[in-house]
Amino acid sequence: MGFSAAPAGRRTPAGAAPPSKARELRWALLAWAALSAVLAFLFSGEDELTRNLLALFGLGEDWLGGFLARLLLAAPVALVVVLNFTVLRRLPKRVQIGVVWAELLALFLAFFYSFDLSFPFIWDRLPILVFTGAFTTVYISLISIAVASVIALAGALARLSDHPLAYGVATFYISFFRGTPLLLQVYLIYLGLPQLGVVLDPVPSGIIALSLCYGAYMAEIFRAGIQSIPRGQWEAGYALGLTRALIMRRIILPQALRLIVPPTGNQFIAMLKDSSLVSILGVWELMFLARTQGRMEFRHFEMLITAALIYWFLSFVFELVQARIEAHFGRSERR
């Protein structure tokens, strides 16, 4: 309970009286004690850091692994954590978020740094990872999402139509491509189509697989968007003497897009990473290069971590782009 004191304090509703100094101190001390106990339980008390600490206090090797040795390391670490929380909550909200991000990022990087990575190895291979790998990943994803959007619109319209043939084809397609793994679809298209005499190169095969798979998911997103527009909009259109197609194009779709765009951006970010499945076809995208480059000197971690950071960066950029697009389609909602 004491453990949660610091974050709980942050949730004090705005306008409520700030907790008194004495009360805050009491909670902080309690949190420190509780966290020290938990950490003392988790630490081995036999590591290099503890050894140095013991030496600092003039204690011998025979203390190693004992409760005191564990506490000796746990107490300062817990103090840093608790102090961090107490200082943090005094800052403005935006600054708090920024500091939390910076701290987590620093921990994350320190974690990777502890792997003893070879930075020259990464540096030598960064150009091919970025200019060939990330470039291929992005262009395959961009083409695929464009094609998938067209398929999704057609699929959604067919799914909503009264025509039994269109409805049957659309539901069958959506059911199959949502119901099987993307990896399997990649294999089927690359290895299966040649049995019918259609031999496709790896990149087109990958784009077809990604487009068909994501088209199926997005058809459901498009359908939900179209169905969410109230019936009154259709009736008003008919009353004006407009045709069904025209109402769809001019009235329903523009309004539906506001609801369709956010989940589509989400799908794109997911596709950015799913495009790594195309690597089995030998397409030199980011994941393929991360694996093959790492094998040269048996340095897998260097390449995998670099690729992870590049994927993350790409997703981050597209999150920003998505926010812009959402703002554009949501402009009717703004006052």
Added chain:
Amino acid sequence: MTSRLFAALGALVALVWTVGASAGPVLDRIKERGVVRVATDPAYPPQSVQKPDGSFEGFDIDVALEIGRRLGVAVEFVTPAWEIITAGNWGDRWDLSVGSMTPTKERARVLDFPAIYYYTPASFVTHEACDFAEVADLNDKVIGTCGGCTYEFYLRKNLTIDAEGVPPFEYLVTPAEIRTYETDTNVFDDLRLGCGVRLDAGMSALPTIMEAIKAGYPLKVVGEPAFFEPLAVAIDKGDAEFAAELARIVAEMHEDGTLTRLSMKWYGVDLTKAR
């Protein structure tokens, strides 16, 4: 409008169809283009690895370049995954595999193996801290290797090598459990965690094991090689002329010492003769 759409679709399908079907015999195609496209899986130092600039190097790469030179054409490398190469039915995607492939019975159903170009010792590997002295000590242990490769077949006592001049071998080990990985180099990463942490031992090509040890992996070889596997160039089924030409070129490379020279360069020993 609908009929026009269908007509366009029909035309597209017909176009793709003819492109796929018009592929003639492989050798004619290679001569006509002046390029032989070679499939390589750059996961196996020192056979084939990818350099930071995207080009390749290794024993298989040098052999492929030499075959291209003797065919009088340029060499282009493509990098499909190993399962895709061994699945056969390459169509017009690539012409040849110089990928240290063992001519097993199963693979011979979908691929042709015109010529054996060297023999690689298959060995057991373990963590430095393990005290297995010989291969028989690995009975009832957990052994890792690549899925669907000859080492897995060997561990499952199900290895049939479909080629002439294959040295005989015996099944020396009955593991408690066989763990398979995407490729045998992944085995080394599990093995390096310590003796028995995830694996007790692994099975791989001796040159690949030596390469990992050279890269600083805390591993050691257990006993003598379990078997010597012949490794062949592979082509898609159905072009006898191309197969004969490859058999001639590889025989020539055996005779004039080219293969021995390349083997010395990459492996430090002559692996081109059966033992």
